[in-house]
Amino acid sequence: MGIEQLSDEQLDTFESNYRKAKKTEGGKYSLSEILLEKLRRKPxxxxxxxxxxxxxxxxxxxxxxxxxxxxxxxxxxxxxxxxxxxxxxxxxxxxxxxxxxxxxxxxxxxxxxxxxxxxxxxxxxxxxxxxxxxxxxxxxxxxxxxxxxxxxxxxxxxxxxxxxxxxx
Structure with a gap:
């Protein structure tokens, strides 16, 4: 599944987990990829x-x-x-x-x-x-x-x- 197929809630969860762990990488998608995808979705x-x-x-x-x-x-x-x-x-x-x-x-x-x-x-x-x-x-x-x-x-x-x- 590509990042564009994740729900907004899933993106929020990924971001929250990165921030709690004070990390930017380690999951399937990096924090920067998550942030870029969230921004892409905003009008x-x-x-x-x-x-x-x-x-x-x-x-x-x-x-x-x-x-x-x-x-x-x-x-x-x-x-x-x-x-x-x-x-x-x-x-x-x-x-x-x-x-x-x-x-x-x-x-x-x-x-x-x-x-x-x-x-x-x-x-x-x-x-x-x-x-x-x-x-x-x-x-x-x-x-x-x-x-x-x-x-x-x-x-x-x-x-x-x-x-x-x-x-x-």
Whole structure:
């Protein structure tokens, strides 16, 4: 039986068992495979590849090679104003899907180029979230979240739109 044939409850049980044991491998499917399958089943507000492509496009147009959460929102919902946490959670969910897309397709983590508008920097929390999520998905992240994210941002700046594979 392939992972796509497991029920949501079975996936939850696998994930729970891994977390209780504080392991990422050992069963028929790794924790990263379980997490990727669970995410694949959730409906996306914005297309994952489209968000990845938009990050590249916006970052390449900017002087500092970065783009903002607000820009992502405006590109996909140009006539809908930003509504604080509600809007942020939609964008954050989309960026989470982009992390999984990047890991699955062996790409640099493009979300390292998406920053806060006011500071034009990733928050400490965002750096930790990217690091933790990548580590859970089986990426070799090293011991330092800052170094990992900085390295990924540099690699992401060199990625071209034509290098993006189709999303699953």
């Amino acid at each position: 996306a507000v914005f297309g994952t590849r489209q968000v990845a492509a938009k990050i590249i496009e916006l970052a390449q147009k900017s002087e500092d090679g970065l783009c903002t959460y607000g820009q992502i929102w405006s590109e996909f919902r140009p006539n809908t104003p930003w509504e604080g946490h509600k809007t942020l959670s939609v964008v954050a969910s989309s960026l989470g899907r982009v992390v999984h897309y990047c890991v699955t397709n062996d790409l640099p983590i493009l979300t390292t180029l998406v920053v806060q508008t006011g500071t034009r920097r990733l928050s400490h929390e965002a750096i930790q979230n990217i690091y933790h999520e990548c580590r859970e998905l089986g990426v070799s992240v090293g011991p330092d979240p800052e170094v990992f994210v900085r390295t990924q941002a540099e690699l992401a700046r060199h990625l071209a739109l034509y290098n993006l594979p189709a999303a699953d």
